[in-house]
Amino acid sequence: MKNIIVILAISTLIFSCGEEFLTEEPNFFYAPESIFKNEQSAETVLRGIYITPFELETTGGVQHYQFIDASALDATRHQSLTNSWSEGRWGAGDGDLNRMWNLHYSTITRANSFLEGMALATFSEEIQNQFIAEARALRGNSYFELLKSFGGVPLVLDTKIENTSQPRASAEAVYNQALEDMTWGLNYLPPFSEQLAGRLSSGAVNGLLARVYLYDGDFANARAHAQAVISSGEHSLIQDVAKVFTADHDNMSEWMFDQGALGAFGSTYQAMIMTFPNSLNNQPMMENPSLLYGGGFRIFTVSEYLINLMDQNLDGRYIHWTWNTYVNPLTGKVTALQGGSGTFMKKFYDFNPEAQGSPGNYRLNRIDWPYLRYSDVLLMFAEAENEVNGPTVAAFDALNEVRNRAGLDDITTTELPDPDTFRKEIQDERARELFGEAGLRRYDLIRWGLYMDRVYEVNPGNSEHVETDMLFPIPSGQFDINPNLVQNPGY
Amino acid sequence: MENISTISNLKLRVSYGQTGSQAINAYNALSQAGGPAGWKLTSVDGRNPTTALYQTAMGNQDLKWETTTQTDIGIDLGLFENRLNITADYYYKKTSDLLFNKRYPNIADNDNQIIENVGSMENEGIDLNISAVISDRNGFRWDAMVNFSWVRNEILDLGTDANGAEVPFLVLSPVNERAGVKDENSFWRITQVGKPLGAFYVPIFDGIVSTEEQRANHPYFVSDAGSAVYKDVNGDGRINQNDRVIYGQAAPDFVGGITNNFSYKGIDLNIFFDYSIGNKVMNMTNYVLTRGGGQYNITKEYYDSYWREDVNTASAKYPRADRSILLSSHYVEDGSFLRLRNVTLGYTLPESVLESLNIRKLRLYATASNLLMITKYSGMSPDVNVDITNNLGQGLDYSAYPASRLVMLGINITL
Structure with a gap:
């Protein structure tokens, strides 16, 4: 694709060196008056705000979510021999943490620039409000991600250069900002x-808001936003569990918000390679996409704890979303993968010679990177409903919708008679699903x-986790450029 | 003076001037918007490619040339009918409005960088050049030239930050977008007021805790035996960015060269040495190849001697395989060298022989470059500069291709 460089002269832009600021104008953005004039x-x-994850280095900016997930141990595991995230061995110098920080601040910077530029827009107010709602929701969501990982972070809400080296705001202030940003334009979203095509809908932002409220233990609001998604009728589960993670289903309404993959270098290919069973490395090169990257890396596995939570005969998520057999797509040869070096996640495996064309493209994963799926919303609703009203019919319905799609029968009050047992079931179900x-x-x-x-419990005797691990360290490089930062305890 | 017979030439030179450096790329003053390049995708959903725009460069309207003001005092001295010539120069340069890619926090696009005129620095130095005709008798001529340069560099100020406070130092990474080193470890250069430009800024390597006992007794918490440990400079019981110290610099104390020309009858011989003393090199090639961790190639030496449980624990030369090993003082090496840069041996045939061939001049010669290098540096060559576009790129050896050894044979014929 051709690189489009647009260079626009600016007369109103005054930048930097301490003397004079035209504080009314964006400090470092390009020709706002010309670019924001028309809708297109x-x-x-x-x-440009949406695509930040793909601007970050070769692994794609979404890779770090896999590390975060694996740091919890009981669902997926990170198996690096050295600085394993599953043993609590991450540090302030970890490049993945820095990528995470930069990914979200890129989103925030671009949203800030966009929001300032929109003050100059002259097109339909309805569209303007939709655009602003999207930009604010993206900014809010990035602040929420930063909050979960690091606690309070600098709250940068404009493009003034003197506001970039702020100290960390309180966790509460960041949380409130996330909430305000995401709530602001709910009514303007389509x-x-x-x-x-991957842009935010009202349903997606409602779902993300349910996630934000749930994190704070605000079950009433979490329930309300999840309920809004369900009653809109806009979303449904893909009925065939085997097809949920496929390139031609990831645009359907179950995929409420995701990071698009074009099937190009820099998309989600890493996720596939890192979860591809290395015991398959003896498959011929042209029939094993991972070999085009030097073989399965065997870095992320599915935890034994989770495998034991799944019905291995009936649960379609065990059958289709983890590796238990490998059917060579070209030769039809079947390799059993039971036992041995661990079970691997199959969610991001995309090998379709017909669609991908030449062997050189086999490695190019076309499956989007899921950020919010409808099954998550159903489970969030079930959880919040249980906390607010107990294990009601509505709570069971939502839970069973997810179970049924996986090929499991209804679960009833016989098995889950009270809020405590229902809560425990939701906790396990979220791991399975x-x-x-993300x-x-x-x-x-x-x-x-x-x-x-x-x-x-999951890793007896071999875990180095301590209480302070519940927050990640601020990436060490950030201290060099912002002397006002204070590190999290324990690092 | 006229009566001093030994002096055949004496000249005093004084000069003063200002020059501008235009090391500013086109459009650097302007903010720029662009789309994702090359293989990157431009659509949000990945299916329907559309254009996306975002800021690719943050402009700086106040950008101007670096200005260097230089004063030079020199003396040219010729002695004994110019058989001995000495040229000595002292200079003082002050460079203001230094151009730096200054990093700002939390504007992660564009790696947080904005090009700015920041502060000033001074350089002073001495250049000395001595050439002599040592012998010119009986057809044997021997000329020798020795030159020598000394330079001192100091940052005078680094301007103010966005809030108007004096900036005491900038920590900068000279390596951009290089796979494997672009993590936090790559910020290992400091430019500090009162210190030379781009000094190395790293934690001090303090050996390997080889046994479980050593691990348990180590002053700060070490998670595994076999780990590399570092000096806890500020004594807070952990190793982090606050334990980095200034550790040498890439700029040498002295550089120079020695040339000898011999000729006797038709034979001529030229030998040229150059040297550099006191420069340090960051051996990042070694760092990348001796970390283990399964992600990069490793050297055989590393494979044979890294720390493993129950295998060569006490004698391990390298710590346990660990991707998180820090870029430390361990990789900063003395890059002093003496190099035989060039040797040329030639033979010009006497005219008497050539006359019959109807050739006016014929010279046969053999020349060899980079024949010999005497250095303690462990990498391929200490004379490296990976990132020559960046004045902070000096002294970095990262898969640098060394100057090749070259031998040439030649004939010069003048008809």
Whole structure:
């Protein structure tokens, strides 16, 4: 694709060196007056906020979510021989933490620039409000991700250069900002349609808000937003569990928000390679996509704890979302993968010679990176409903919708007679359904207060986790450029 | 003076001037917007490629040339009918409006960098050049030239930050977008007021805790035996970015060269040595190849001698395989060298022989470059500069291709 460089002269822009600021104008953005005048060019800049994950280095900016998920141990595991995230061995110098920090601040910076530029927009107010709602929701969500990982972080809300080296705001202030940003334009966002092509719908933001409220233990609001998604009728589960993670289903309404993959270098290929069973490395090169990257890396596995939570005969998520047999797509040869070096996640495996064309493209994963799926919303609803009203019919319905799709029968009040047993079931069900996605497991365990117990239960005697691990360290390089930062305790 | 017979030439030179450095790329003053390049995708959903725009460069309207003001005092001295010539120069340069890619926090696009005129620095130095005709008798001529340079560099100020406070130092990474080293470890250069430009800024390597006992007794918490440990400089019981110290610099104390020309009858011989003393090199090639961790290639020496449980624990030369090993003083090496840069041996045939061939001049010669290097540096060559576009790129050996050894044979014919 051709690199489009647009260079625009600016007369109003005054930048830097301490003397004079035209504080009314964006400090370091390009020709706002020309670019925001019409809807099409403003929309181009809006899309620029969405694509931050793909601007970050070779692994794709989404890779770090896999590390985060694995830091919880009971769903997926990180098996590096050295600085294993599953043994609590991450440090302030970890490049993945720095990528995470930069990914979210890129989103925030681009949103800030966009929001300032939109003050100059002259097109339809309805569209303007939709655009602003999207930009603010993305900014809010990035602040929420930063909050979960690091605690309070600098709250940068404009493009003034003197505001960049702020000290960390309180966790509460960051949380409130996330909430305010995401709530602001809920009414301006369109309903879900495949034509939205990855942009935020009202349903997606409602779902993300349920996630934010749940994290704070605000079950009433979490329930309300999850309920809004369900009653909109816009979303449904893909009925065939085997097809949920395939390139031609990831635009459907179950995939409420995701990071698009074009099947190009820099998309989600890493996720495939890192979860591809290395015992398959003896398959011929052209029939094993991972070999085009030097073989399965055997870095992320599905935890034994989770495998034992799944019905291995009936649960379609065990059967289709983890590796238990490998059917060579070209020769039909079947390799059994039971036992041995661990079970691997199959959610991001995409090998389709017909669609991908030449062997050189086999490695190019076309499956989007899931950030919010409808099954997550159903489980969030069930959880919040149980906390507010107890295990009601509505709570069971939501839970059973997820179970049924996986090929499991209804679960009833016989098995889960009270809120406590229902809560426990939801906690396990979220691992079965959402393992390896968007770093969810870590934050689930933390908000349930289960994190410390679980990591020691799952990894007895071999875990180096301490209480302070519930926050990641601020990446060490950030201290060099912002002397006002203070490190989290324990690092 | 006229009466001093030994002096055949004496000149005093004084000069003063200002020059501008235009090391500013086109459009650097402007903010720029761009789309994702090359293989990166431009659509949000990955299916329907559309254009996306975002800021690719943050402009700086106040950008101007670096200005260097230089004063030079020199003396040219010729003695004994110019058989001995000495040229000595002292200079003082002050460079203001230094161009730096200054990093700002929390504007992660563009690696947080904005090009700015920041502060000033001074350089002073001495250049000395001595050439002599040592012998010119009986057809044997021997000329020798020795030159020598000394330079001192100091940052005078680094301007103010966005809030108007004096900036005491900048920590900068000279390596951009290089796989494997672009993590936090790569910020290992400091530019500090009162110190030379781009000094190395690293934690001090303090050996390996080889046994479980050593691990347990180590002053700060070490998770595994076999780990590399570092000096806890500020004594807070942990190793982090606050334990980095200034550890040498890439700029040498002295550089120079020695040339000898001999000729006797038709034979001529030229031998040229150059040297550099006191420069340090960051051996990042070694760092990347001796970390283990399964992600990069390793050297055979590393494979044979890294720390393993129950295998060569006490004698391990390298710590346990650990991707998180820090880029420390361990990789900063003395890069002093003496190099035989060039040797040329030639033979010009006497005219008497050539006359019959109708050739005016014929010279046969053999020349060899980079024949010999005497250095303690463990890498391929200490004379490296991976990132020559960046004045902070000096002294970095990261898969640098060394100057090749070259031998040439030649004939010069003048008809």
